[in-house]
Amino acid sequence: QETGETIKLAANVFLGLIVLLSANSGSATAFSKEADRAYLLKVAPISIKKQAMAKIIFNLILSVLVLILTCVVIAYTTNISGINMFFMFMLFLIVNVGHILWSLEIDFMDPQFKVHESNEDSKENKNIAKSVGIGIVIALLTAIASLMLLRGTFTSGWITLIILATLFLSVRIYLFMNKLQVYFKRIEF
Numbered sequence: 001q002e003t004g005e006t007i008k009l010a011a012n013v014f015l016g017l018i019v020l021l022s023a024n025s026g027s028a029t030a031f032s033k034e035a036d037r038a039y040l041l042k043v044a045p046i047s048i049k050k051q052a053m054a055k056i057i058f059n060l061i062l063s064v065l066v067l068i069l070t071c072v073v074i075a076y077t078t079n080i081s082g083i084n085m086f087f088m089f090m091l092f093l094i095v096n097v098g099h100i101l102w103s104l105e106i107d108f109m110d111p112q113f114k115v116h117e118s119n120e121d122s123k124e125n126k127n128i129a130k131s132v133g134i135g136i137v138i139a140l141l142t143a144i145a146s147l148m149l150l151r152g153t154f155t156s157g158w159i160t161l162i163i164l165a166t167l168f169l170s171v172r173i174y175l176f177m178n179k180l181q182v183y184f185k186r187i188e189f
Helices: 002-029 032-037 048-077 082-109 113-117 126-149 154-186
Strands: none
Touching: 002 048, 002 082, 002 126, 048 082, 082 126, 082 154, 126 154
């Protein structure tokens, strides 16, 4: 029965993250959507860090709504305990923020201004495909880690998963902030 519970939790982690991280595709076009107004990013009297924070906060608000909806659906369609749902929610939140930063970084490093300037369908933006692909890999790796770590005691497994997710988030914050500072001056509009 414990193995079945572990598989159920890992499967729900995978499915929940697939839904949640796929919803972050908008973050992968946050800078590109500026299109013909993109030069304003450089001349604005606000620092690029503050502009990036505004985009992060906007995307975070939207994704938290999806996160809550995802957790409510999982809670109502399964018999996962309240404590496991709490840990799953925390895991989803941390991984989600890391993925939002990664998606913004993808767009920042390779903005697709021309796609949006010509009013082409934003589905042609290759950054969306990269973001979704990375999201699928993150969901799969997190589900595999869940399957391995939740075999013993659930609490220590969840705590280890959350620590690993926090390390992932820390790396994404570090890389995003450093790349934002270094590469912003090099972007051509």
